[in-house]
Amino acid sequence: MFPTVNQAFQLLQTLSQSPGRQAALLRKIVDRIRNSLELQVVLQTAVDEVAALLKLDSCIFLWYLKDTQQIRVVCERTHDSHSYSLLGYYPLESFGSVASAVATGQLMMENGRASPQERLLPWLIGKPLWLKQLLRQPGQNRQSRGNQLPDNFPENFSQADRQVLGYQANLLIPVTGKEDGIGFMACLSKQPRRWSASEIEFLESIAESLEVAIRQAQLYEQTQKQAIRERLLNHIINQTRQSFDIETILTEAIAQLLEALQIDRCLVHLVENPHHLDMGKYPPECLATSQKGDAFQRKHLYEVARPPFSPSIDDFDLTGPITQWVIQHRQQVMIPDITQDERIGANNIEYRKAQIKSSLVIPVQANGTLQALLYLNQCSHIRDWSKNDQELAQSVADQLAISLQQAYLYACTQQQARESALQAQKMSEMLEELRLAQTQLIQSEKMSSLGRMVAGVAHEINNPVNFIYGNIPYVENYVRDLIRLVQAYQSNYPQPTADIQNLAEETDMDFLLRDLPKILKSMECGAERIHEIVQVLQKFAGSQVAPLKVIDLNAALESTLLILHSQMNSEIEVERSYDHLPPVECYPKPINQAFLCILTNAMEALKRSPNSHKVITVQTKWLPSIEIGDMGRVQIAIRDNGLGIQPEIQPRIFEPFFTTKEVGQGRGLGLTVTYQTIVNQHHGRLDVRSELNQGTEFLLEIPVRHPKPMKSDPVRDQGLGKMDWRIDRGKNSSPQPSFSSLQTSIPNL
Secondary structure, rough: OOHHHHHHHHHHHHHHHOOHHHHHHHHHHHHHOOOOOOHHHHHHHHHHHHHHOOOOOOOEEEEEEEEHHHHHEEEEOOOOOOOOOEEEEEEEHHHHHHHHHHHHOOOEEOOOOOOOHHHHHOOOOOOOOOHHHHOOOOOEEEEOOOOOOOOOOOOOHHHHHEEOEEHHHHHHEEOOOOOOOEEEEEEEOOOOOOOOOOHHHHHHHHHHHHHHHHHHHHHHHHHHHHHHHHHHHHHHHHHHHOOOOOOHHHHHHHHHHHHHHOOOOHHHHHHOOOOOOOOOOOOOOOOOOEEOOEEEOOEEEEEOOOOOOOOOOOHHHOHHHHHHHHHOOOOOEEEHHHHHOOOOOOOOHHHHOOOOOOOEEEEEEEEEEEEEEEEEEEEEOOOOOOOOHHHHHHHHHHHHHHHHHHHHHHHHHHHHHHHHHHHHHHHHHHHHHHHHHHHHHHHHHHHHHHHHHHHHHHHHHHHHHHHHHHHHHHHHHHHHHHHHHHHHHHHHOOOOOOHHHHHHHOHHHHHHHHHHHHHHHHHHHHHHHHHHHHHHHHHHHOOOOOOOEOOOOHHHHHHHHHHHHOOOOOOEEEEOOOOOOOOOOOHHHHHHHHHHHHHHEEEEHHHOOOOOOEEEEEEEEOOOOOOOOOOOEEEEEEEEOOOOOOHHHHOOOOOOOOOOOOOOOOOHHHHHHHHEEEEHHHOOEEEEEEOOEEEEEEEEEEEEEOOOOOOOOOOHHHHHOOOOOOOOOOOOOOOOOOOOHHHHOOOOO
């Protein structure tokens, strides 16, 4: 009936007859157990030694977890290699009648179907009183170590209730040493077996030594985990010191935590706070590719997953039940089995897709502010989160809270710096605008003073010129009448007196009669020329700001060239190439001043050039637009073949008060005002192209229609729109526009 009875008696005799041998055997087993400081190795060694010594069908070591009321089998040694493994988690109630004794940490013994007489007989001689009293209780085939059986122990159980994990005979020796649980060395037999007192005492001695080994292993494990924790925290601290980039800090931290705890997923969810600045670079869309190593990113989410598990951030619910619970209560959530949690349930789609079996959620908060949530997920198996796991995760969360707070402060500082820089830039722009405004005011005042002076001079010149120009027709008539009278005298008196004949020869009457009309005609042309120049000067010197009007730029260029005609010596040649331009909406006075400034600079550059062939080329071109309602742009190119501009000063030529001329010869305002006129006032473009010893080209572009709506006289605009704005193009042509054409082309400058 008991196939192991003989072996048990032999072991009993060995242990009882030779205490020295028993001590040596115990010392040998204890030495093997204490040969390692790793808890798993210690427990496995104890299981192997006990299973081999007692010839057990199976020997396991299990922990009873008080927090979850679960039993976890961590080590096993089975005689039959084909038997199924007992490793894993079991609910306490699955141990039947043994459950209450396991929960209280008492020794349990079950012999199977043996009768009380067969069980008591070999143990009554020379045994402790408590053991004799325990074994003499009739009707009990199951025993519990203690002064008495537990009050909740039923009197009668079926054979199935007395079995442990399907084994008929079992002996459970309690092993303390773990703070959050009770350990048991479980000796299991498929057939009924009588457990001797010597076996129990021997196993208790092993249990005592095992408790010491467990404490040492746990101390070593705590030391190792403390080192890992400190190393991880130091890494996060160093990473924070090196960079305030949220993505770098979080991805590095969760990757380290993933390896330290050997979990399958680690995820950080940044909680949105409308009162905080955006701490980090959050893209508006989910990123499907890896950002840093195996880290994946989504707005407010960072995840690291261990292969073969794929990233789950696309399916992460930002308003999930656990997330909302932690945000509301600000407490960590430990879930060993998500199917048993009422908040999640067994059919939660998010957790099923991510294959999550166990989860630990830690709030990341500092100074009462919740900044993020830290998710630790186990997917490969159900995991009971140990106290060390929770402490390590909490330490990482606390350090991340500090890092996020520092990053937030850094972001605030950067934001303030950007705002300060932007404000400084605006102040700089305002100062530059004030400087330009001051420059323009100075230039305008100078031009106004010069204009008033020129207007006064022109007025004073115009008065005598008008007198001369107005009296020339009368002089012509008088001279014509006198010539007719002289000719009549010559016809009627062909034989003058000697005195008259001598006077006629002295005055060379024939030449005088031929040359006098020519002189009068020249005087008329000169007076007309002076009158036209005076009119142009008066228009250029106009004190009123010209309104936005439609003009012919070709004619405006010709007017400017006419004013500068006297300053061009015979060495400077002007080549014109005018395109058929449409009428352009612009401010005539500033445009003509811009032309005047550029042409003056070209003339001065040519005067300093040793080149014998000095040429100024003026070219206009219309650049139509394909857009409906857009008349396009007009391009004016003014080139000279002078010495050119040095490359190092080209970027500065449009700066206010910058000039290359000698002191007293230049103010450095002409090109600045020209740039403001073309670019700012007319929304155009002004470029300069220059090469040394090759000359300089100024390229101006302005839109045909000014962006600002034009307000002018419709009747006048209609007349301007009908004027003929085509001018014949010629390389060396020098058209002399009439007074009426100048008056039309440059109205009210």
